[in-house]
Amino acid sequence: MSAEAPVLVFVGQPNCGKSTLFNAIAGLKAETSNFPGTTVKHTHSRVIAQGRVLSVVDLPGTYSLNPQEPAEKAALAHLFQEKPDVIINVIDASILGRSLELTLELMELRRPMVIALNMTDLAERKGIHVDIGELESCLGLPIVPTVALRGRGIKELLAKVFEILDTGEGMPAAAPWSKDVESRILQLEEALAHGFPLTVNKRFTAVKMIESEDLSFNRLLSETQPRLKAVLDRVRKEIEEARGKPAYEVISAERHHLALKIFEDCAQVRHEHRVPPLEKLDGIIMHPFLGYAVLLAVLLGFFFVIFLAGNFLENLLLEPFQSLRGLLARSLGDGLGFHLADGFVQGVGGGVAIVLPYFVPLLFLMALLEDVGYLARAGFLLDTFMHRIGLHGKSVSPFLIGFGCNVPAVMATRILESRRDRVITGLLIPFIPCSARTMIILALVAAFLGPWWALGLYVVNMLVVAVLGRVITAFYRQSSPGLILEIPSLKAPSLKNMVRKTWIQLMAFFKFAWPLLVAGSVFLSLLQYFGADAVLNAVLSPLVVHGLGLPRELGVTLVFGFLRKELSLVMMLQALGVGYQELLGFLTRQQILVFVVFVNFFIPCLSTFGILWKELGRRVALLSAALSLTVAVLLSLLVRLLF
Amino acid sequence: MIQHKTKRSGTVILAQAPSGVPLRVVSIDGGYGVRQRLFSLGLHIEDTIELQSQAILRGPVLVRNLASDTCIALGRGVAQKIVVERLDER
Numbered sequence: 001m002s003a004e005a006p007v008l009v010f011v012g013q014p015n016c017g018k019s020t021l022f023n024a025i026a027g028l029k030a031e032t033s034n035f036p037g038t039t040v041k042h043t044h045s046r047v048i049a050q051g052r053v054l055s056v057v058d059l060p061g062t063y064s065l066n067p068q069e070p071a072e073k074a075a076l077a078h079l080f081q082e083k084p085d086v087i088i089n090v091i092d093a094s095i096l097g098r099s100l101e102l103t104l105e106l107m108e109l110r111r112p113m114v115i116a117l118n119m120t121d122l123a124e125r126k127g128i129h130v131d132i133g134e135l136e137s138c139l140g141l142p143i144v145p146t147v148a149l150r151g152r153g154i155k156e157l158l159a160k161v162f163e164i165l166d167t168g169e170g171m172p173a174a175a176p177w178s179k180d181v182e183s184r185i186l187q188l189e190e191a192l193a194h195g196f197p198l199t200v201n202k203r204f205t206a207v208k209m210i211e212s213e214d215l216s217f218n219r220l221l222s223e224t225q226p227r228l229k230a231v232l233d234r235v236r237k238e239i240e241e242a243r244g245k246p247a248y249e250v251i252s253a254e255r256h257h258l259a260l261k262i263f264e265d266c267a268q269v270r271h272e273h274r275v276p277p278l279e280k281l282d283g284i285i286m287h288p289f290l291g292y293a294v295l296l297a298v299l300l301g302f303f304f305v306i307f308l309a310g311n312f313l314e315n316l317l318l319e320p321f322q323s324l325r326g327l328l329a330r331s332l333g334d335g336l337g338f339h340l341a342d343g344f345v346q347g348v349g350g351g352v353a354i355v356l357p358y359f360v361p362l363l364f365l366m367a368l369l370e371d372v373g374y375l376a377r378a379g380f381l382l383d384t385f386m387h388r389i390g391l392h393g394k395s396v397s398p399f400l401i402g403f404g405c406n407v408p409a410v411m412a413t414r415i416l417e418s419r420r421d422r423v424i425t426g427l428l429i430p431f432i433p434c435s436a437r438t439m440i441i442l443a444l445v446a447a448f449l450g451p452w453w454a455l456g457l458y459v460v461n462m463l464v465v466a467v468l469g470r471v472i473t474a475f476y477r478q479s480s481p482g483l484i485l486e487i488p489s490l491k492a493p494s495l496k497n498m499v500r501k502t503w504i505q506l507m508a509f510f511k512f513a514w515p516l517l518v519a520g521s522v523f524l525s526l527l528q529y530f531g532a533d534a535v536l537n538a539v540l541s542p543l544v545v546h547g548l549g550l551p552r553e554l555g556v557t558l559v560f561g562f563l564r565k566e567l568s569l570v571m572m573l574q575a576l577g578v579g580y581q582e583l584l585g586f587l588t589r590q591q592i593l594v595f596v597v598f599v600n601f602f603i604p605c606l607s608t609f610g611i612l613w614k615e616l617g618r619r620v621a622l623l624s625a626a627l628s629l630t631v632a633v634l635l636s637l638l639v640r641l642l643f
Numbered sequence: 644m645i646q647h648k649t650k651r652s653g654t655v656i657l658a659q660a661p662s663g664v665p666l667r668v669v670s671i672d673g674g675y676g677v678r679q680r681l682f683s684l685g686l687h688i689e690d691t692i693e694l695q696s697q698a699i700l701r702g703p704v705l706v707r708n709l710a711s712d713t714c715i716a717l718g719r720g721v722a723q724k725i726v727v728e729r730l731d732e733r
Contacts, residue, residue: 063683068676098685098711126712213675245688248675252682253689260710288699380716384702392718393703417676483703483718484680 005046005055006165009079012090013102014061015488017118020497021090021148022058025049025158049158057084060414065105066211070422071414079109080199086161086170087113093123093130093145094489096267100259103139107172108204112164115143116157121150122489127270135266141172149494174203177254180242184235185210191231210236211248282490285374291381298374303458306361307442307451313357314443321349322579336529343525343574347518350570354580355509355517358439363505366404367498373488375400383483389466390473392483395425399465402432404505406608409434410615418481424472426616427624430604431465431631433458436565437600443569443580444596449589457593461600464631512607513564520560520567524574527556533575547633548594549640551576551587561599563606568599590643594636602632655729658704658722662694665709666727673724681721685711691730 012018026045045056059075067073079087089106091099096117106113117130136143142160146153164170177185188206192198198205209232212218222229236247243250284290325345332338369375375397383393394416402409409429413422433441446454527533533556537544540555553575561568572595573579578586587595603625604612613621654669668690671678685708686692695714696705704722707714717725 066679066683068680095711095713098713101685248679253687256687286696286705288697380703380705381698383718384698384700393716481676482720483716484684484721485716486684487705487714487716
């Protein structure tokens with residue numbers, strides 16, 4: 001609140017460059033990408049700009065103030081809660097006409113506001129020239145043109161914010177309605193009794209009441225405020241009768257037409273006959289047939305680049321750690337000291353030499369796909385197939401994010417409108433091989449059985465997801481609401497964005513996962529030194545030895561796989577007491593495959609389990625764990641029987 | 644907004660409309676949720692749109708709103724709820 005640092009809130013439609021702008025001001029905090037709805041949780045940051053402390057908040061993108069997804073609802077709840085001192089409305093200048101609809105809604109909040117007219121470079125390239133002065137006078141709001149990606153206009157934006165804070169300017173007038181609508185809104189405003197729980201102000205509350213068809217809201221209102229409900233019903237009916245369409249549609253259409261009128265008055269559009277190269281490329285990417293060829297090529301390219309780069313780096317990096325372990329064995333003997341040091345080196349080495357070589361290329365390529373805007377396109381192309389498993393194209397993005405890490409993928413289910421879709425997608429995400437599992441697949445299956453085996457495992461994995469999807473949706477009677485997804489314009493990737501995103505996730509790995517890997521290795525060393533691992537292995541041996549046909553020493557490593565999937569790999573080598581290169585002397589190819597299949601499918605890792613619990617509830621989390629365990633046991637038994 | 648004057652040459656469901664010709668949105672059936680969602684994404688009745696691409700196997704359609712220059716993917720089910728009118732047949 002304004003008692004201390006003034007609160008600036010960034011609001012804008014998805015994909016308007018809001019997070020990039022926020023990052024330019026707040027430093028490395030929010031993740032950005034070219035997919036609607038990437039910021040699913042709000043990010044708070046305290047920054048010092050020109051010697052003044054500011055509290056800046058980045059909200060999830062929202063198309064309107066009539067939220068339909070949980071991500072949008074979160075945005076609004078915060079917008080109302082924070083009582084921002086200044087609202088920074090970020091607008092994508094290249095789609096000004098539509099973006100202004102949200103601006104008109106925001107103006108109804110009657111809070112000090114400034115518009116960051118972002119992506120002005122893209123707009124110019126599309127032949128859209130915005131007359132800033134004209135737009136300022138049309139809206140009665142200060143406007144600062146920005147190109148967030150290149151840091152242009154940031155200083156001016158902050159200067160404008162300070163000016164608003166100091167002078168109290170920038171208070172918008174609510175946008176005008178047609179006379180007949182205006183008079184009805186006024187009638188409802190007047191009917192709002194003193195003490196009625198207002199959202200922001202009387203006018204905003206009245207407009208939102210007319211717009212809301214929410215049944216529970218209407219029922220509650222008729223029970224608690226029957227007189228107000230009667231006025232609301234009358235006002236709605238009058239609007240509907242006068243215009244011949246539902247009141248909410250009238251309100252929405254009024255805003256739409258006003259936004260388009262302002263756009264036409266304030267912007268000149270030069271229609272170019274030459275199709276820009278990116279749009280030509282988009283034609284191929286979204287082509288009914290070529291699109292799928294591109295998609296396949298992208299996925300295969302993705303896989304091979306990660307494998308080849310990872311394999312090369314792995315071989316390069318493993319050598320020094322192997323010699324270090326040899327050196328330790330020679331100098332420390334076989335005491336507790338050696339076991340501790342060895343466990344430590346295994347953990348550190350496993351992280352650096354086995355995990356990072358695959359992890360970094362994967363993060364980087366993921367960032368590339370997101371930045372270009374390919375995720376939404378993949379959603380379009382795969383919608384048909386998603387329908388076959390009872391979902392639709394919007395779930396594709398959480399799934400694809402799941403290849404990086406399941407945790408943000410589960411969080412990304414917030415972009416789905418219906419709970420049904422969120423639960424089904426949430427139950428399926430743990431079956432998407434995340435980077436940790438990809439690394440296990442590449443480091444074991446691809447390296448020892450060949451890359452095509454690994455690819456085959458992926459295909460089987462996707463089939464498992466499809467079959468499970470069908471099975472789970474059979475339990476739901478209602479069908480999915482269907483795909484409505486904005487496809488943002490294709491953008492040239494920004495190296496800066498990609499490096500930043502890779503860096504943020506890498507830091508998260510160093511902070512949370514790596515210490516766990518090292519601690520797990522040291523812990524296993526201790527267990528081995530005191531012989532305690534034998535107890536765990538004995539307990540698990542019916543499953544591990546008789547069921548899966550694996551050496552009993554691996555029992556303990558499967559348990560630790562629940563903490564981090566990579567841990568199973570790092571600890572596997574340690575438990576067997578072998579170096580990575582000599583693994584084939586101790587395990588057959590079939591055993592490697594069984595081990596990988598089991599680790600790949602069994603139980604979501606601790607963090608995924610936690611986020612499932614938090615996002616979708618305890619029942620879904622427990623169901624997910626039971627489902628994974630069953631699938632893992634069945635599939636690894638099948639692999640054992642078949643190979 | 645520019646009002647296009649056309650003779651009513653019969654309407655067609657968006658899912659069955661031809662690609663690459665300007666179309667005017669005549670009506671959107673369906674419940675409050677779907678309609679409000681489409682409005683939020685900038686697709687309104689009376690808007691001039693164009694079908695850009697249709698995915699294979701009864702997949703989704705790609706719609707460009709010519710007024711706001713935005714692009715939306717609509718599932719087949721949603722596209723069947725939208726009625727449009729061709730603007731090129733005069």
